[in-house]
Amino acid sequence: MPLSRFKKRHTKVGARPGTLVIPKDAAKPTIRSIHYHLGGCDEADVVDIDNLHETFKPDTVTWVDVQGFGDRKVMQKIGKVFGLHSLLLEDIVNVPQRPKTEPYGDQLLMVVRMVQLEKNEDTRSVGVDMEQISIVLAKNYVITFQEKHGDVLDPVRARIRSGKGVIRTHGADYLAYAIADTIIDCYYPVLESVGDKLESLENDVIHNPTPAVLQELNAMKNQLINLRRAIWPQREAINSLVRGDHNLMTEPVGVYLRDTYDHCIQTSEVAEMYREMVTGLMNTYLSSIANRTNEVMKVLTIMASIFIPLTFMAGIYGMNFEHMPELHYRYSYAILWAAMLAVGGGMIAYFWKKGWIGK
Amino acid sequence: MPLSRFKKRHTKVGARPGTLVIPKDAAKPTIRSIHYHLGGCDEADVVDIDNLHETFKPDTVTWVDVQGFGDRKVMQKIGKVFGLHSLLLEDIVNVPQRPKTEPYGDQLLMVVRMVQLEKNEDTRSVGVDMEQISIVLAKNYVITFQEKHGDVLDPVRARIRSGKGVIRTHGADYLAYAIADTIIDCYYPVLESVGDKLESLENDVIHNPTPAVLQELNAMKNQLINLRRAIWPQREAINSLVRGDHNLMTEPVGVYLRDTYDHCIQTSEVAEMYREMVTGLMNTYLSSIANRTNEVMKVLTIMASIFIPLTFMAGIYGMNFEHMPELHYRYSYAILWAAMLAVGGGMIAYFWKKGWIGK
Amino acid sequence: MPLSRFKKRHTKVGARPGTLVIPKDAAKPTIRSIHYHLGGCDEADVVDIDNLHETFKPDTVTWVDVQGFGDRKVMQKIGKVFGLHSLLLEDIVNVPQRPKTEPYGDQLLMVVRMVQLEKNEDTRSVGVDMEQISIVLAKNYVITFQEKHGDVLDPVRARIRSGKGVIRTHGADYLAYAIADTIIDCYYPVLESVGDKLESLENDVIHNPTPAVLQELNAMKNQLINLRRAIWPQREAINSLVRGDHNLMTEPVGVYLRDTYDHCIQTSEVAEMYREMVTGLMNTYLSSIANRTNEVMKVLTIMASIFIPLTFMAGIYGMNFEHMPELHYRYSYAILWAAMLAVGGGMIAYFWKKGWIGK
Amino acid sequence: MPLSRFKKRHTKVGARPGTLVIPKDAAKPTIRSIHYHLGGCDEADVVDIDNLHETFKPDTVTWVDVQGFGDRKVMQKIGKVFGLHSLLLEDIVNVPQRPKTEPYGDQLLMVVRMVQLEKNEDTRSVGVDMEQISIVLAKNYVITFQEKHGDVLDPVRARIRSGKGVIRTHGADYLAYAIADTIIDCYYPVLESVGDKLESLENDVIHNPTPAVLQELNAMKNQLINLRRAIWPQREAINSLVRGDHNLMTEPVGVYLRDTYDHCIQTSEVAEMYREMVTGLMNTYLSSIANRTNEVMKVLTIMASIFIPLTFMAGIYGMNFEHMPELHYRYSYAILWAAMLAVGGGMIAYFWKKGWIGK
Amino acid sequence: MPLSRFKKRHTKVGARPGTLVIPKDAAKPTIRSIHYHLGGCDEADVVDIDNLHETFKPDTVTWVDVQGFGDRKVMQKIGKVFGLHSLLLEDIVNVPQRPKTEPYGDQLLMVVRMVQLEKNEDTRSVGVDMEQISIVLAKNYVITFQEKHGDVLDPVRARIRSGKGVIRTHGADYLAYAIADTIIDCYYPVLESVGDKLESLENDVIHNPTPAVLQELNAMKNQLINLRRAIWPQREAINSLVRGDHNLMTEPVGVYLRDTYDHCIQTSEVAEMYREMVTGLMNTYLSSIANRTNEVMKVLTIMASIFIPLTFMAGIYGMNFEHMPELHYRYSYAILWAAMLAVGGGMIAYFWKKGWIGK
Secondary structure (H helix, E strand, O other): OOOOOOOOOOOOOOOOOOOOOOOOOOOOOOEEEEEEOOOOOOOOOEHHHHHHHHHHHOOOOOEEEOOOOOOHHHHHHHHHHHHHOOOHHHHHHHHOOOOEEEEEOOEEEEEEEEEEEEEOOOOOOEEEEEEEEEEEEOOEEEEEEEOOOOOHHHHHHHHHHHOOOOHOOHHHHHHHHHHHHHHHHHHHHHHHHHHHHHHHHEEEEHHOOOOHHHHHHHHHHHHHHHHHHHHHHHHHHHHHHOOOOOOHHHHHHHHHHHHHHHHHHHHHHHHHHHHHHHHHHHHHHHHHHHHHHHHHHHHHHHHHHHHHOOOHHHHHOOOOOOOOHHHHOOOOOHHHHHHHHHHHHHHHHHHHOOOOOOO | OOOOOOOOOOOOOOOOOOOOOOOOOOOOEEEEEEEEOOOOEEEEEEEOOOHHHHHHOOEEEEEEEEEEEOOOOHHHHHHHOOOHHHHHHHHHOOOOOEEEEEEEOOOOEEEEEEEEEEEOOOOOOOOEEEEEEEEEEOOOOOEEOOOOOOOOHHHHHHHHHHOOOOHOOOEEEEHHHHHHHHHHHOOHHHHHHHHHHHHHHHHHHHHHHOOOHHHHHHHHHHHHHHHHHHHHHHHHHHHHHHOOOOOOOOOOHHHHHHHHHHHHHHHHHHHHHHHHHHHHHHHHHHHHHHHHHHHHHHHHHHHHHHHHHHHHHHOOOOOOOOOOOHHHHHOHHHHHHHHHHHHHHHHHHHHHHHOOOOO | OOOOOOOOOOOOOOOOOOOOOOOOOOOEEEEEEEEEOEEEEEEEEEEEEEHHHHHHOOOOOOEEEEEEEOOOHHHHHHHHHHHOOOOHHHHHHHHOOOEEEEEOOOOOOEEEEEEEEEOOOOOOOOOEEEEEEEEEEEEOOOEEEEEOOOOOOOHHHHHHHHHOHHHHHOHHHHHHHHHHHHHHOHHHHHHHHHHHHHHHHHHHHOOOOHHHHEEEEHHHHHHHHHHHHHHHHHHHHHHHHHOOOOOOOOOOHHHHHHHHHHHHHHHHHHHHHHHHHHHHHHHHHHHHHHHHHHHHHHHHHHHHHHHHHHHHHHHHHOOOOOOOHHOOOOOOOHHHHHHHHHHHHHHHHHHOOOOOOOO | OOOOOOOOOOOOOOOOOOOOOOOOOOOOOOEEEEEEOOOEEEEEEEOOOHHHHHOOOOOEEEEEEOOOOHHHHHHHHHHHHHHOOHHHHHHOOOOOOOEEEEEEEEEEEEEEEEEEEEEOOOOOOOEEEEEEEEEOOOOOOEEEEOOOOOOOHHHHHHHHHHHOHHHHHHHHHHHHHHHHHHHOOHHHHHHHHHHHHHHHHHHHHHHOOHHHHHHHHHHHHHHHHHHHHHHHHHHHHHHHOOOOOOOOOOOHHHHHHHHHHHHHHHHHHHHHHHHHHHHHHHOOOOOHHHHHHHHHHHHHHHHHHHHHHHHHHHHHHHOOOOOHHHOOOHHHHHHHHHHHHHHHHHHHHHHHHHOOOOO | OOOOOOOOOOOOOOOOOOOOOOOOOOOOEEEEEEEEEEEEEEEEOOOOHHHHHHHHHOOOOEEEEEEEOOHHHHHHHHHHOOOOOOOHHHHHHHHHHHHHHEEEOOEEEEEEEEEEEOOOOOOOOOOOEEEEEEEEEEEEEEEEEEEOOOOOHHHHHHHHHHHHOOOOOOOOHHHHHHHHHHHHHHHHHHHHHHHHHHHHHHHOOOOHHHHHHHHHHHHHHHHHHHHHHHHHHHHHHHHHHHHOOOOOOOHHHHHHHHHHHHHHHHHHHHHHHHHHHHHHHHHHHHHHHHHHHHHHHHHHHHHHHHHHHHHHHHHHHOOOOOHHHHHOOOOOHHHHHHHHHHHHHHHHHHHHHHHOOOO
């Protein structure tokens, strides 16, 4: 169970800012566009990127959904068509960035961290898969970028298609909000899963404190540090939108974002609370070990303190001196037994009084 | 005694914001209205929600008291009648929310966390029951929502009915204050109960430090973390009202709220202080174990150090060599006893000097 | 030595704000008034509260000194005569309040915490008696309230009577400052006393680390937490006066208050520093125990490691086999002794080399 | 492995501010100038410092690259030619300064800390070489100073020479940014190296917790404290540039600097995260030792508890009393063996039940 | 090595503010004046305080250097001549004050803490001597006060006398800066000395962790807490001057003060870093003890586990039963030796496999 180390596929030191260094394992891009307005919605796979912008219509919100960015030429073409700043493009492919909200002229880049539980549930550690989703918001379109195929945004797509709710009545800023909100919501099941494992670990710490439990606690602590690192800056980023720092976010959507902001605070607080609990369990583990050592010592001390004096007494009369008058008395043996029982009983009574025996 | 895990009945990931997902175990709603003005007060069970708004009169403050929200249709009807924002409604049913104060147009949502001691007092842990109370304040009415029936607000109702004090001379903002203040006051008996249990635990840590005590300390620590999590944001929320961020709260009521704010600070400080004390007791527990191990070791060391050399001496003269001149001397046996007494006494003197024996 | 628990005689939950619930053990009130101006001063016991206000003269500062508030009617009468806000009165009798400065119209409430060393000096714990002093400052008078009779303000009274210093040349704000300053000054002897006890405890931790010492350290830590809780908000409260938030405090008195503010910072820093030192001593205590266990183990290990092998060697030749040729050799016994000395000496040399014996 | 102590070659106490005390081991200065504009670039070794300023042309950005400052006269000449403030010059040679950004009239001093992995990779500790780079930014030139020859800035030089990217299209502020950004980028490989070593240490803590591992953890912790000390103020310094506090930094370059700022935050967070992990590993180490002591004690207790009673039993029948009837019974010996097997087996069963034997 | 307790010679509780309580051990005052201007400087011992002010000339900066304040009358005379506020005078003699910068009308009080290494270098603890220097800055003069004779300001005096540097070209504010800067510079040698001792202690913790080392670490920690307490507020005080809060400090001197501010930050960071290192060493010490206990236990366990079973085996054949067939077999003795070697060897092999023997 290795430490969850930081791995950033950073560009070469000193490379030109805006250099697009595509990660080797990034998936090939698939691009889909969704155009929607109050009356309906159109979905299409995008093949001809160069003319993508021409399919945009007024009063229509367009979501360009780019999954995978493993093709530098495609990315550069997208950048050119939409006039993306070179640093914005670099932030999209150079993952993981810190969650943030940054204005670039009349575009707004939102970097969000998506978390998902990993499938393999055989071990007790909570496997969490993190992936950066970059949201570019402009006047009438939203472009999302992600490294791998597959995400948690299907409910948003379904809401657009069905036309239920208010999504089609708002502009592109609401779409950006809906995407960010859905991603933040994913922290809840992850935290619940962490909570379940924590409960199971608590049981082990108390009843079966093996070193493996400590390692699991350590792994969970690192996981929680990582989660907090993902949530914390999100909080700040969304708050800047709530405060209305960026005028692409309209007032009515700000009210919804306030809700997302609350979720960020709540999840980061829960992550923090869990971390405190893990620390508590670690201390309990340590006391538990100390306690067990104490128990072990008591058994040893009791056994040794009872039998070492008795062995000495038996040793006395195992000596071969010619002149040991006791050896010849008739009741010596019985008297010695009585003495030994007295000594042994005395020791037992002493330990019993100290509370070391019989609870 | 399980960890007090975070459990939020969050809506499905990606659900439309404002979706009302009623918790399964929420009680069926009972609605009561209290209309009051300087001259008197009217109470009534509300059946016809649609026409509830028409029973409102000018110069009359109305308190709509909704207990239980286990019926989606009723909740939606209330939302419609009073024009509640869909996110406001969601915050009411999607418990627990973080305590907060949020303006929605000409309405103000106050989310407060009510704490109550649980009845079963058989264990020493302090069982605390937390429930969200949502207060919607408007120009001339207050609506309160709570998940279960029964609350701590009877004194407020009694004050309205009796007309004593200033409650009937103020507007709806004073009512909202009175409700919030009464809820915050409930933290005092809970903290006092925690204080009592803490004193009892302190005694145990010093005189009977069993692992069970450590578990109880851990449980209490988690409880206090939870309490702090409940109180802390309340502080912030009420302070924003005191600062006059929301104009529904008038200046004279602001003076009263300052008092509530003080109580928030005081309770959160006491919770923090108790948490420091619990941490202190945990360390005492650990030293206590270390100390006991030390005591156990001393007994073992004393017994072993005295008798092991003596046993060796006896062992010497239990040997069967043909040529052991000492065996045949007349006073050998007595001399050996003298030597053994000297060695044993020497060891005892050594330990006594080291302070291990006889205090 | 019980934990210093928080005990607030809070009013019944949900009571009307401003309800005067007089603590049962509050002393009966004694009221004295001191009128002074540049030319002289008048002191009088106040019997007729209703007409107290009429004894006030222009250009004269009046100090109404209320000791004990164990009589609801008297308190209500005072409240009425001076027009005190009901919440202000509640803050006065509902002790302990958090130290604070709160404006109520043209009056200013200052809540200060007075500390005094308790008399019984038989134990090493520093007994600290805390009492709330409430100072109501208005244009030309100051009213002080305290729960019990007797305080630390005699020097202020003496300065008024003698007319030395600048006290009579300033207005009521200077009097309020002088009272607050004198109360803050009382933290110095308490902290010095804590410092003395700390030094004594340090000695014990190093030379005689009994569990009782740890308990004393814990008690001192709790005491310091309490002191800090008393000083910290005072700092904030006085700073708000220094900043000139309340116009009852004039500029020239502000310069004096800056000095009081400095004292608040200094005392809270010293309390914090002592707390860090107590924590340091606790850790030293724990290492001390660990060290002693180590010492105990060394003695045991040395004794056991030397004599257990020797006992075994003696045991060999205590066997009764018919065919044990060594038993019959003339020098067997001497050779065995030589071997045993060699083994024992070898063990001693080994331990000496390891540094376990002979320093 | 000594503590990484702070060593500042501070000037003599009380020396005149601006006194140039050249560190003894500073390299002799080599000065190179690079003039570049959109159309091309000129590089030259600078010999005649006095006339250096005259080689500057309008619309040309000049980078004066000073490597080594081990010659007071040269430094003073440079200071005179460019009109550097005496304190600015002192900050350059009196290394290490805290990373900062300070305006001096129409010049801006940026102090950045360059980190490089040390070459010798034989030990597991991460050797980090820190060196201060001082960047003086003015309207149309940049001067960089460093103590030793050789740096990480070759990629910047290459970009200027090749003319690729935007470097030649911007002014001197972009050059200053490019230099600072390249230096900050160097923290990534260092942190990755720390991460690798951390993983290797984690393995050791779990499987082979020798005291040497603890020392390595301590050394790494100190290293991380040092790294954080280098990164943290950088963050602040660059943020002040992003906020536009200094008008030498133009708006478009501010966008790029935002990126550098992000890198500062990210690296400082990673350093902090690693430090928390190191602390976690230290605690694991301690539990690991406690656990091993517990294991050792169990073995001792099991061995002693089984054989000490048995030895006592054998000792009984090794006594030489005349009247010990058991000695003469035919089956005594067999019965005793049975009893001893019962006792030994009983002890083993007891320990097995307690979980001390056979897992 | 006692705790470095806080000792403030505070005035009597409730004394009039501005009361001059001269510490008993304060040195008798010696007063020297230095008048200087661009052209030269005059030094003189001041005898006639009353006419001191008349020796001041326009365009001349005067430094009145008061060493020792053990004479109340002299102090009051100085206060009267220069019109010092009574609280200002009190802050000067009532040492130690918290470092601060406070305006008093057209005078500015700077309280700075001077640190000096104590001479006796026989113990490893770093003896630090702290003394308050109070600097009163006015339009054209500076007065400095210190408790004892002798200080670190000789370099400043030398710079004034020699006229080198810029000191004579600036006004009184530069002189105040020069004095403060020289005092802050004194923290560097102290911190370096602490660093040296820390390195020596690190060595001891690892190779010779006696309880005395822990005490030294504790003493050093307290020393560092004290140093930080001295530096931290200095930072704040100087920053307020840099920000230009006080108009006695002119803009050009502000640039120099920025440098002093940097030194304050750097020294406080180094003190903090050292404190973290001391904490790290304390933990190392504790693990070190735990490790040694583990080592001791291993030796005991190995010795006992090998020889206790063997002793039992020998004990068996030391019994005196009539019917013990083994006793009579010819090869019994040899077989038993073989068995004992096998058991002993088995135990050794077991421990070797566990890694307890032979590393």
